[in-house]
Amino acid sequence: MATPEVDVRVPQAALSVRYADVRRHTEWLCEPLEPEDMTVSSMPDVSPTKWHLAHTSWFFETFVLAARDDAYASPNPRYAYLFNSYYVQAGERHCRAQRGLVTRPTVSEVFDYRRHVDEHMHALLESVDDDPVVTLGLHHEQQHQELILTDIEHVFWMNPLRPAYGSRLRTYDVESSDVPMPAWRAIRGGIYHIGHTGGGFAFDNELPSHRVLIEDFEIASRLVTNGEFLEFIEDGGYRRADLWLAAGLALVREQHREAPLYWERDDDGWSEFTLEGVRPLDPREPVCHVSYYEADAFARWAGCRLPTEEEWETAARLHPDLPDLFGARWQWTRSAYVAYPGYAPAGGALGEYNGKWMSDQWVLRGSSFATAPGHARTTYRNFFPSDTRWQFTGLRLAK
Numbered sequence: 001m002a003t004p005e006v007d008v009r010v011p012q013a014a015l016s017v018r019y020a021d022v023r024r025h026t027e028w029l030c031e032p033l034e035p036e037d038m039t040v041s042s043m044p045d046v047s048p049t050k051w052h053l054a055h056t057s058w059f060f061e062t063f064v065l066a067a068r069d070d071a072y073a074s075p076n077p078r079y080a081y082l083f084n085s086y087y088v089q090a091g092e093r094h095c096r097a098q099r100g101l102v103t104r105p106t107v108s109e110v111f112d113y114r115r116h117v118d119e120h121m122h123a124l125l126e127s128v129d130d131d132p133v134v135t136l137g138l139h140h141e142q143q144h145q146e147l148i149l150t151d152i153e154h155v156f157w158m159n160p161l162r163p164a165y166g167s168r169l170r171t172y173d174v175e176s177s178d179v180p181m182p183a184w185r186a187i188r189g190g191i192y193h194i195g196h197t198g199g200g201f202a203f204d205n206e207l208p209s210h211r212v213l214i215e216d217f218e219i220a221s222r223l224v225t226n227g228e229f230l231e232f233i234e235d236g237g238y239r240r241a242d243l244w245l246a247a248g249l250a251l252v253r254e255q256h257r258e259a260p261l262y263w264e265r266d267d268d269g270w271s272e273f274t275l276e277g278v279r280p281l282d283p284r285e286p287v288c289h290v291s292y293y294e295a296d297a298f299a300r301w302a303g304c305r306l307p308t309e310e311e312w313e314t315a316a317r318l319h320p321d322l323p324d325l326f327g328a329r330w331q332w333t334r335s336a337y338v339a340y341p342g343y344a345p346a347g348g349a350l351g352e353y354n355g356k357w358m359s360d361q362w363v364l365r366g367s368s369f370a371t372a373p374g375h376a377r378t379t380y381r382n383f384f385p386s387d388t389r390w391q392f393t394g395l396r397l398a399k
Contacts, residue, residue, distance in 0.1 A: 015134060016125035022138045023118060025372065026056065027111075029148050032166040035107040041100025042158040045390060046151040051083065051099050054110045056141040057117040058083035062090055063133055063350060065120050075116050076105070086356075089349035135201055136350070142372035146392075149275065149370045154390045157262055157273045164277030171274050171369055172328055174284045182397070183221040185319050187311070189214050194313045195340055196379045205354040206379045208342045212310045219307055219315045220397040222323050223331070224298065227283030229290070230270065232301050233259055243300045248293025251387060261289040261389040286329045286394045292362045292386040295332040295395040307398035309335035309381065312365040316378045326376045329394030330364040337361040337383035361385050368392035 030038065030049060038049035047055075058079060065072045074080065082102060084093040094102070105113065125134070149169070156163050195209035196202035238258050241249055251257070259265070262273040263281065270281040290298070299305050307315070312333055316325050338358050345355030361383045367376035370392055384391060 014125075015128055015131060016122055018138060019121060019125060019134065020118075022141050022372075023114070026053065026141060026145055026148070027114075029145055032168070033152065037152065037155065037163075038107050039100065039103065040155045041097075042151075042155045043390075044097040045388075046154050047096070047099050047147070048102075049148055049152060050105075050107050050110050051102075052144045052148050052151070054079065054083040054105070054113055055085055056137075056144050057110075057114045059137050059140055060121055060134075061117050062087075064131075064137065065117065065124070067133075068124070072120060075113055079105075079113065087349040087352050089352065133350070136353075139201060139203070139375065140353075142375045145372045146368065146370045150391050153262075153273075153275050162273060162278050165275040167276050169275060169370060171276065171288070172285045174282065179222070179225055179227070179284045184218040184399070185221060185315060185322065186218050187214070187216070187315055187318060189216040192310070192314045192317075194310050194379070196377075200377075202377070202379060203354055203381070204346060205339070205343070205358075205381050205383075208340060210341050212314075214308075214310055214314055217307070217311055218399050219311065219322070220304075222396070223286035223329055224302075224395050224397065225283060226272075226281055226285050226287050228302075229260065229287040229298060230281070230283065232298050235301065237297060237301050240301075243297040245293060245296060245386075247386065248291070248297065251293065260287060260294065286324065288329055288392055288394055289389050290332075290393055290395065291389045292332050292384075294389075295393075296334070298395065299397055302397060304397040304399045306332055306334040306395060309333040309363045309365055311398060312396075313378055316365075324366075324396075326367045327369055327371070329366070329392055330368050330382055331366045331394060331396045333363045333365055335363045337363050337381070357383065364393060 030053070033049060038053075041048050041051075061072075061074060062080065062084075066074070080090075081092055082094050084090055085096075086093065121134075125131075128134070149165070152165055156165060191211050191213055193209055194212055196206040197209045237243060238252055244252065259270075264271050264273070264278075268280075271278050272281045295306060312331065315322065339355065343355070345351035345353075362385075364382040364384065365380070367380070368391075384393070
């Protein structure tokens with residue numbers, strides 16, 4: 001997989017062109033779907049595709065158009081209630097867990113809403129060369145592009161017919177019939193800088209750049225594979241209390257878990273549900289859809305640990321040739337999602353974007369096969385709660 005530069009800059013094309021490209025890509029992702037597919041929420045964490053299409057439009061409507069033009073009029077003022085996600089300062093919001101119960105507006109009406117917002121945005125961008133809020137909105141929409149895919153995979157998995165999204169996005173390309181044993185890259189301890197250093201876009205949680213003290217460590221040359229995780233399962237990994245954090249073990253026992261999400265076993269062996277449908281489990285591919293609890297338990301079983309986010313970023317800077325740093329699976333770290341030293345959220349509703357979530361979550365680094373082109377960078381801090389499994393999450397070992 002290609003390794004992005006440390007700082008992925010917004011392309012030098014006009015902002016209006018960049019806006020059109022991002023918005024078009026979102027709709028391209030929806031082309032394999034039927035309207036019925038786009039209205040379903042299969043669990044509280046999953047939002048209907050229709051909602052993602054509308055929410056990303058609401059973002060531009062609220063924080064750009066309405067904020068700068070008192071004469072701007074939404075096609076329906078109640079959309080602000082339906083399609084706000086968690087911005088408390090932006091107004092009241094519809095319950096997240098009930099998004100799949102909303103049949104109106106229809107999918108067609110949501111696309112009309114997008115066109116309405118796009119027309120006004122293109123008129124505004126004709127005279128704008130650079131705008132930090134618009135740029136933030138584009139990166140925000142790219143995040144929702146990946147969520148469209150993770151969410152529809154869960155929706156289709158919950159359907160007894162197990163429909164396939166399609167093959168326009170390959171989950172992983174295995175380059176050979178054999179996966180080499182992992183090698184270890186040694187990193188000498190010392191004081192290193194992590195965080196975004198300027199030049200190009202970054203979310204506020206990547207700032208400020210600061211020094212960290214890192215002890216000597218080693219990081220694996222590749223991601224953990226399905227085959228290796230299967231060995232963990234066959235060795236009783238899900239039943240061994242000595243491998244699990246207490247909350248993870250309680251959850252595994254309560255829900256009778258025995259494998260990553262979307263793995264299934266029958267008389268013919270293990271299979272895996274993917275965006276391309278059900279297929280035999282490929283032992284060579286990096287394991288996917290594991291929680292922090294599962295990643296941590298596997299690392300203990302393997303006699304290793306998860307890297308800290310400081311170690312991951314330092315290794316990525318020193319060894320950018322490490323396979324699958326980007327473009328395969330998001331990689332769990334053992335770092336809690338907290339503020340960097342000196343961090344302060346912006347004022348207003350946009351200050352709620354990242355800062356309000358800095359508790360009870362873990363940092364993931366890298367990117368997945370579904371991450372939007374140009375969206376990944378070495379300093380990017382993704383974050384999810386301990387039990388998140390419906391995202392494209394895997395792991396890389398350290399010791």
